[in-house]
Amino acid sequence: MSVIETRELRKTYGRIEALKGVSIRVEKGQIYGLLGQNGAGKTTLIKVLLGIVSKTDGEAGLLGHAAGDPAARRKVGYLPEDHQFPGYHTGYSLMDFYGALYGVPAADRRRKIPETLELVGIAGRMNSKIRTYSKGMKQRLGIAQALLHDPDLVILDEPTDGVDPLGRREIRELMQRLKDRGHTIFLNSHLLGEVELICDRVAILQQGKLVREGTIADLTRQKGRHEMAVAPGQQFPADAVMKLGYVVTPLPDRPDVFEVSMPDGQSIDPVVRLLLDKGLGLRHLVEKKQSLEEAFLATVEGAEPGVDKRPKGGRRVRQVGGRD
Amino acid sequence: MRQFFAILKDSFREAVDGFVIYLMLALSVLLVVVVASISFAPAPPDEALPKVMQNFRMIFPDRGKSAAPTGVPVEYKTADAEATPNGAKFVLTAASPKAPKSATADAEKDGAPADGFRYAVYAWREPAGEKNKNPFGNRPGGRNRNQNQRTDLEFVLPPPATAADLQTVTDADMAAFIKDQFATFAGVGDVTVTRRPGVAEPEYQFDVGLRDISGARGWPHAISLFFGSVPPIKGVPLGQALQFIEDVIVNGIGAAVTLMLSVVITAFFIPNLLRKGSVDLLISKPIGRSQLLVYKYVGGLTFIFLLSAVSIGGVWLALAVRSGQWDPSFLLVIPVLTFTFAILYAVSTVVAVFTRSAIAAILVSLGFMLFLYILGQVKSFFDMNKVTNIMEAPDWVYTVVDTANNLLPRYKDLDKLTSKLVVDSTLTPGEVRLGGLLTDYPSWSGAIGVSVGFIAIMLALSCWRFSRRDY
Numbered sequence: 006m007s008v009i010e011t012r013e014l015r016k017t018y019g020r021i022e023a024l025k026g027v028s029i030r031v032e033k034g035q036i037y038g039l040l041g042q043n044g045a046g047k048t049t050l051i052k053v054l055l056g057i058v059s060k061t062d063g064e065a066g067l068l069g070h071a072a073g074d075p076a077a078r079r080k081v082g083y084l085p086e087d088h089q090f091p092g093y094h095t096g097y098s099l100m101d102f103y104g105a106l107y108g109v110p111a112a113d114r115r116r117k118i119p120e121t122l123e124l125v126g127i128a129g130r131m132n133s134k135i136r137t138y139s140k141g142m143k144q145r146l147g148i149a150q151a152l153l154h155d156p157d158l159v160i161l162d163e164p165t166d167g168v169d170p171l172g173r174r175e176i177r178e179l180m181q182r183l184k185d186r187g188h189t190i191f192l193n194s195h196l197l198g199e200v201e202l203i204c205d206r207v208a209i210l211q212q213g214k215l216v217r218e219g220t221i222a223d224l225t226r227q228k229g230r231h232e233m234a235v236a237p238g239q240q241f242p243a244d245a246v247m248k249l250g251y252v253v254t255p256l257p258d259r260p261d262v263f264e265v266s267m268p269d270g271q272s273i274d275p276v277v278r279l280l281l282d283k284g285l286g287l288r289h290l291v292e293k294k295q296s297l298e299e300a301f302l303a304t305v306e307g308a309e310p311g312v313d314k315r316p317k318g319g320r321r322v323r324q325v326g327g328r329d
Numbered sequence: 330m331r332q333f334f335a336i337l338k339d340s341f342r343e344a345v346d347g348f349v350i351y352l353m354l355a356l357s358v359l360l361v362v363v364v365a366s367i368s369f370a371p372a373p374p375d376e377a378l379p380k381v382m383q384n385f386r387m388i389f390p391d392r393g394k395s396a397a398p399t400g401v402p403v404e405y406k407t408a409d410a411e412a413t414p415n416g417a418k419f420v421l422t423a424a425s426p427k428a429p430k431s432a433t434a435d436a437e438k439d440g441a442p443a444d445g446f447r448y449a450v451y452a453w454r455e456p457a458g459e460k461n462k463n464p465f466g467n468r469p470g471g472r473n474r475n476q477n478q479r480t481d482l483e484f485v486l487p488p489p490a491t492a493a494d495l496q497t498v499t500d501a502d503m504a505a506f507i508k509d510q511f512a513t514f515a516g517v518g519d520v521t522v523t524r525r526p527g528v529a530e531p532e533y534q535f536d537v538g539l540r541d542i543s544g545a546r547g548w549p550h551a552i553s554l555f556f557g558s559v560p561p562i563k564g565v566p567l568g569q570a571l572q573f574i575e576d577v578i579v580n581g582i583g584a585a586v587t588l589m590l591s592v593v594i595t596a597f598f599i600p601n602l603l604r605k606g607s608v609d610l611l612i613s614k615p616i617g618r619s620q621l622l623v624y625k626y627v628g629g630l631t632f633i634f635l636l637s638a639v640s641i642g643g644v645w646l647a648l649a650v651r652s653g654q655w656d657p658s659f660l661l662v663i664p665v666l667t668f669t670f671a672i673l674y675a676v677s678t679v680v681a682v683f684t685r686s687a688i689a690a691i692l693v694s695l696g697f698m699l700f701l702y703i704l705g706q707v708k709s710f711f712d713m714n715k716v717t718n719i720m721e722a723p724d725w726v727y728t729v730v731d732t733a734n735n736l737l738p739r740y741k742d743l744d745k746l747t748s749k750l751v752v753d754s755t756l757t758p759g760e761v762r763l764g765g766l767l768t769d770y771p772s773w774s775g776a777i778g779v780s781v782g783f784i785a786i787m788l789a790l791s792c793w794r795f796s797r798r799d800y
């Protein structure tokens with residue numbers, strides 16, 4: 006059973022199509038990242054899963070229940086984006102309230118709340134009113150409240166928003182520990198460097214459509230592009246390789262290294278064989294990779310930077326973030 | 330259950346977060362302290378007895394069981410009044426006002442035999458006579474659509490009696506009559522009456538002993554405010570003073586202020602919950618949305634419940650300690666006030682769910698409160714008009730007013746019913762019954778039933794909207 010599964014999921018807000026048939030599947034124990042420009046539909050996908058908005062069409066399931074069923078949410082922790090905790094609570098009392106809503110017994114709450122707040126580093130302020138917290142402290146509290154009831158699945162919508170670099174690393178480590186304990190994490194983030202560091206799989210949404218999905222390695226691999234170099238003193242047979250149908254260009258900064266791109270369906274093996282036949286020594290062969298950021302930018306290329314505009318019948322589309 | 334209490338506790342936190350609740354609690358405590366500063370001292374017998382016995386001409390026939398009174402003029406006088414510990418001892422003389430004629434059958438014509446006292450006891454002992462006509466009379470064209478309003482006042486005529494009938498009245502009947510009059514009009518239950526022999530009829534003398542007059546509802550008391558620092562108000566029957574404090578001050582002014590302030594404070598609860606950024610936090614918890622909303626609604630009610638429990642419970646306790654009247658009926662005002670608020674808060678909830686605006690919720694709920702109040706007044710007026718026909722009004726006006734009153738929550742009725750609770754628990758049985766003749770009381774079941782129905786519809790509407798909306 007998958008932890009999250011959607012099939013052809015659609016959501017329209019009035020005339021805005023926020024999700025246009027998204028199918029994803031998240032397995033237990035994964036850290037799954039959902040990427041996309043502002044307004045791509047990431048938050049909407051999460052909200053459908055949690056029943057905060059209703060789906061328009063398609064299927065969505067969470068831990069074996071239909072999305073929207075309160076029972077499905079029992080084992081889910083959720084950190085919304087732009088959350089506003091009631092200011093009249095203290096960190097402790099808020100955790101106590103939410104814990105009770107999740108059905109955590111009072112004795113467990115008393116024990117676990119300080120522990121969990123310690124984990125996110127705000128235990129020292131747990132008896133102050135939330136209205137006195139800084140942005141990052143609220144964010145940490147938000148993560149803590151998503152973890153208190155020991156959920157199977159943790160959904161985090163931009164968890165490191167407003168958190169300082171040190172805190173971001175702590176949160177990353179926390180997520181890693183959760184994963185090690187068998188929890189599944191579903192995460193929206195714009196910080197691709199972080200996503201690259203911790204996610205097992207990522208999906209990229211664009212204008213409500215799933216445009217890429219796979220492991221980090223899948224996404225960053227540049228199909229059919231390799232860097233090659235032969236032993237010092239030998240000459241790379243660029244012309245011979247080109248005759249085989251490959252494109253060869255020397256790297257601008259390292260003239261002895263050549264980038265070899267092959268036509269579709271071809272492998273690099275004939276080039277390697279050619280080098281060996283010619284008695285040349287192969288010293289350097291690397292499949293070219295991109296950073297996740299490069300891969301992401303390449304994927305969403307063409308879209309205007311910043312906002313995922315979705316022209317619909319020539320009508321200008323509403324703004325980022327969603328007004329309700 | 331755990332979720333329910335969690336939300337109650339959360340609402341409580343939200344309520345005590347602002348300063349207004351503390352202000353209101355402070356006002357409640359102040360009220361309780363002022364009430365506790367009042368002391369009640371029974372008036373001495375020679376002052377009190379003439380006042381109490383003024384009412385003795387009124388008689389409830391059928392040994393005091395008849396609902397409608399009749400009247401027989403007899404003069405009651407006291408002599409040798411003496412105060413005893415928490416009581417009084419005196420000689421009661423009853424005499425006919427007219428010069429004694431023999432009680433003959435012809436005296437029946439004017440309905441008052443010459444031996445007035447025997448006749449009074451006879452009228453008290455026997456079942457009620459014929460009903461009197463509506464003293465206002467139904468004017469031509471007056472309406473008698475009588476829904477739940479009385480259209481004629483009930484009085485009964487004393488039954489006709491012959492001289493022989495009057496002789497069936499025994500000394501024991503007389504003693505029982507006097508005891509019953511003290512119970513009915515003074516609220517004094519512990520009375521001993523012995524007829525003095527050797528007094529020529531139609532004059533009668535009795536040795537009367539009263540006990541437990543302090544705390545008796547109809548006994549005049551001296552009332553001093555602020556721990557006796559201002560001169561006392563004298564001669565007020567205890568029950569009337571208690572009724573004024575409980576009904577006019579607490580259940581009237583106090584309740585209205587509490588209701589309005591509570592509407593204002595609680596109107597923020599649901600819009601706050603629905604604010605962007607807050608609402609996802611709650612509805613992503615494993616709890617159904619309707620459940621969440623209803624719990625939150627009940628949470629809003631705990632606010633006024635606590636407040637009224639403090640003020641009404643405090644006033645009740647202070648009055649009970651000070652006056653010795655421990656009747657707990659007044660405490661029922663706590664749930665009734667909470668229930669009245671529940672009607673307004675249901676309106677506030679609907680408006681909040683649909684508009685997410687606290688201001689809109691406040692305006693509409695207060696407007697609704699005013700509307701119900703006016704409707705109640707209009708309804709009372711037209712009910713009266715059915716009898717008196719002061720104003721010519723076409724039939725449809727009555728239909729509209731009655732239908733509106735039948736369908737909408739009975740805000741005014743609840744108010745009348747709590748007033749009745751207070752009246753019943755403070756005034757003497759005689760005053761209660763006379764009051765009942767003048768005022769018509771709605772039924773609890775009607776008032777609560779229709780209001781519960783209204784609340785249910787409002788909540789259903791709110792839940793429907795809340796459950797279907799995307800946040």
Ligand SMILES: Nc1ncnc2c1ncn2[C@@H]1O[C@H](COP(=O)(O)OP(=O)(O)OP(=O)(O)O)[C@@H](O)[C@H]1O
Nearest residue numbers: 018023042043044045046047048049326327328329
């Ligand atoms: N409640 C709403 N009513 C109408 N439109 C909405 C609503 N919520 C979101 N949208 C629209 O749906 C689209 C997707 O929004 P969503 O919040 O899912 O984007 P996102 O990918 O989370 O963006 P960001 O990175 O800025 O958080 C946007 O065009 C947004 O304007």
Ligand SMILES: [Mg+2]
Nearest residue numbers: 047048049086
């Ligand atoms: Mg978002």
